[in-house]
Amino acid sequence: MTNEVIDLGNGLEIHFCLDAADTGAQFTLFKVVIHPNAKVPAAHYHDNFDETLYGLKGTLSLTVDDQVLELHAGDHYFIKRGRIHSFTNQSDETVEILAYANPGVFTSNYFKDILGVLKAGGPPDMARMKQIMLQHGLVPVANH
Template sequence: MATKESIYFNGMEVRFKLDEHDTNKQMTMFECIIDAGAKMPVPHYHESFDEAIYGIEGVVTYTIDGKETEVGPGDSAFVGRGIVHGFENRTNERIKFLAVITPGIFGPAYFTEIAAVFNAGGAPDMGKIKDILMRHGLVPVMSK
């Protein structure tokens, strides 16, 4: 498999290792590298796929179904379909984790589209962000 390009936005770099084309849509696998202090813009859940996380460097704090879970090197976490979650880097150092998605219906297109909105300059258009999330099977959950 050829090396895939990195996608960078909002303090997060994504490097796909396997995408839907490599696995006949059975799974996707990517590294997330998160800058110090960065977090996902909005908690969300996945309609049609599960996600497993494996810590490589540093500690990422996931909130899964309302419970905080720290994932460090060698640790793992599972986020099933329909479970609200989000993550952030609360540390002063860069962190890295591996994400595996099954089935492989979620791939680089989502991150490329989101990056285009965040990297356009100025405040991101949250309406566009929500549309992209929904189109790719991620349902945003706004705080009350």
């Protein structure tokens, strides 16, 4: 089973629990650690998978379509594919959530590809970041 930590170096850590290879592509499961003032993904939607978030620690500010809500420890939220969403940690404490994506088409390779762009030095290549998002089923949404 997967037990891989991907530290994006921007206040986000991804702890993969189960990747597609572990579940026969049924789902992926990973913990996201979001430090205060972390750089988070642009508002986006998924075109080929649903995502469920479960709060483990702290309070996550989550926007889904035009609804703004807080996800606390013990709370959960189902994000159906096609719904625009984004999140931030607006608190002074570290937030942890568990993310369940199904089917298992969203894998740790997305975060590894993003890490490659972030480690290239200088400002991130935003065109390349968008290309990576699209390759992995995330569709960025500008001005949301």
